[in-house]
Amino acid sequence: MTITTIRKKYIDIKLVLLLAGFYLLFDIVLIAKVAYMQAVVLHDQYFSWGSFLIHNILLDYIIVVSYMTIIAISTKRFLNKNYSWVRIITFHTILSILIGMVIRLVLDFYTILTGQQTLAEYDFRESVYAFMFVIDLNFLIYFAMVFIVYTYYYLKQVKQAEKRxxxxxxxxxxxxxxxxxxxxxxxxxxxxxxxxxxxxxxxxxxxxxxxxxxxxxxxxxxxxxxxxxxxxxxxxxxxxxxxxxxxxxxxxxxxxxxxxxxxxxxxxxxxxxxxxxxxxxxxxxxxxxxxxxxxxxxxxxxxxxxxxxxxxxxxxxxxxxxxxxxxxxxxxxxxxxxxxxxxxxxxxxxxxxxxxxxxxxxxxxxx
The missing domain is CATH 3.30.565.10 (Histidine kinase-like ATPase, C-terminal domain)
Known part of the structure; x- marks a missing residue:
């Protein structure tokens, strides 16, 4: 089986672009919020836009879109297997927590790899705190994107059923x-x-x-x-x-x-x-x-x-x-x-x- 065949069978490019577009919209709103806070509330504090856009936006965007592409593939398999809703919700709840851990670990690894901090300076408790600080936000974003995935596949199945x-x-x-x-x-x-x-x-x-x-x-x-x-x-x-x-x-x-x-x-x-x-x-x-x-x-x-x-x-x-x-x-x-x-x-x-x-x-x- 060639790479092209695998991609067509398991990866829906339109869905990936839809998820990428949704999270891009979220990041644009986040950038607008940070810009407002820096201009009105925190204008006297030092802030590096370069570091924010690379570390907090770009890396986060790549991780989330890649992660959700994998989720979209697994969701398609779930639909084909006709799993129960209890099993599906449990699975996605675990993954909604796991996505925050993945993002945190990748960012921590990136800071160590780029020399922003050494392995000796790395504070695991601070990393856990940062993870827990946004766990609710990660949960909501994850399920919003999962909702997009299920809606997309449902509408696609409806159209195929109508054609048949x-x-x-x-x-x-x-x-x-x-x-x-x-x-x-x-x-x-x-x-x-x-x-x-x-x-x-x-x-x-x-x-x-x-x-x-x-x-x-x-x-x-x-x-x-x-x-x-x-x-x-x-x-x-x-x-x-x-x-x-x-x-x-x-x-x-x-x-x-x-x-x-x-x-x-x-x-x-x-x-x-x-x-x-x-x-x-x-x-x-x-x-x-x-x-x-x-x-x-x-x-x-x-x-x-x-x-x-x-x-x-x-x-x-x-x-x-x-x-x-x-x-x-x-x-x-x-x-x-x-x-x-x-x-x-x-x-x-x-x-x-x-x-x-x-x-x-x-x-x-x-x-």
């Missing part, structure tokens, strides 16, 4: 959409092949044209099978192949018009949405009393919603929207896909037109 959750949700959505798509394609294919079967006996030439349109249509939807959403303009282009199949079958008895706001042609909509809606309008629109059917596809916006409205002048429906959902594979598939993509933030309804003959299908999704 989002990724998992995305995988679930994609899996559901693939399942629904695979359910819808055989349903459409079954209905279209039935139409071709009828055309074969009536007009073989038209049957061949229909097979060609079916081939183009299937090629398009298979290429888009991994897409949950598609640009509306592409959806309309794919729909044209299906409409060609319908016009061959119904001839002049079927008229389909489109009212599309140009600004919405490049908006994304659920893939393969229009075909089953048109199919449903034809299925319920034709009757003995309604042999000529006009279907209109309208796309517009209303109250910050993307509205798709498909209307026909055919027979009225006698069943409720819920009953239609239970009976129709294609309609239930659309509702499942909308729910999967938008949660509760959508509206899908099939109803009779008010004061007019025919039925309208309304889909509202977020812009």
């Amino acid at each position: 959750h989002i990724k998992l949700e995305s995988q679930i959505v994609n899996a559901r959409m693939r399942m629904l798509s695979s359910q819808l394609q055989p349903h459409f294919l079954f209905n279209t092949l039935n139409s071709i079967s009828v055309l074969t006996d009536v007009d073989a030439g038209k049957a061949k044209d229909t097979i060609a349109d079916l081939s183009d249509f299937l090629r398009e939807i298979l290429y888009k099978s991994d897409s949950n959403v598609i640009i509306l303009d592409e959806e309309l282009r794919i729909l044209e192949y299906y409409l060609n199949i319908l016009h061959v079958r119904f001839s002049d008895h079927l008229n389909i018009t489109k009212e599309i706001e140009e600004s919405f042609r490049y908006k994304k909509v659920p893939a393969l949405l229009l075909q089953p809606l048109i199919e449903n309008s034809i299925k319920h629109g034709y009757s003995y009393d309604h042999t000529d059917l006009h279907i209109n596809i309208a796309v517009f916006s209303e109250q910050k919603k993307f509205i798709l409205k498909i209307t026909n002048n055919g027979a009225s429906i006698t069943e409720t929207h819920a009953q239609l959902m239970e009976k129709g594979v294609g309609l239930r598939n659309i509702d499942d896909r909308l729910k999967n993509l938008y949660g509760k933030d959508y509206h899908f309804e099939i109803r009779n037109r008010e004061n007019q003959r025919g039925v309208e299908t309304i889909i509202e999704i977020p812009l």
Whole structure:
């Protein structure tokens, strides 16, 4: 294992910089306090700024940041081991006392090493007194930095958990959409092949044209099978192949018009949405009393919603929207896909037109 690998595994540079920045802020406050005390209170006493900055600030800063880096590494291991809080608090309480001892011993060693005092002049009791004088301050600083360490790791774990959750949700959505798509394609294919079967006996030439349109249509939807959403303009282009199949079958008895706001042609909509809606309008629109059917596809916006409205002048429906959902594979598939993509933030309804003959299908999704 290389040094770089070890560093990445055990040392978080961002956390070390965070701890270093916190203690730097503490030292700046300390320097400001000492400067004020020297200028206002202790101005007549001798004071060496050089000695203070080197001995009391620089060395202390290096020791504390190095010490807390080791603590950060051990804390990460604690989190991975899932130790009890009693054990963790006891461990950090001992280390909060130990940090004061380490600082004191290093400073004492430094003064002896630099000749500021000899080993014979060294007074252990004075060193203990200096340690006890700041033990409460060391304790507070230590736990403040430990709090930073735990908060940092906690937030990091929360972000990682959120990323995993989002990724998992995305995988679930994609899996559901693939399942629904695979359910819808055989349903459409079954209905279209039935139409071709009828055309074969009536007009073989038209049957061949229909097979060609079916081939183009299937090629398009298979290429888009991994897409949950598609640009509306592409959806309309794919729909044209299906409409060609319908016009061959119904001839002049079927008229389909489109009212599309140009600004919405490049908006994304659920893939393969229009075909089953048109199919449903034809299925319920034709009757003995309604042999000529006009279907209109309208796309517009209303109250910050993307509205798709498909209307026909055919027979009225006698069943409720819920009953239609239970009976129709294609309609239930659309509702499942909308729910999967938008949660509760959508509206899908099939109803009779008010004061007019025919039925309208309304889909509202977020812009």
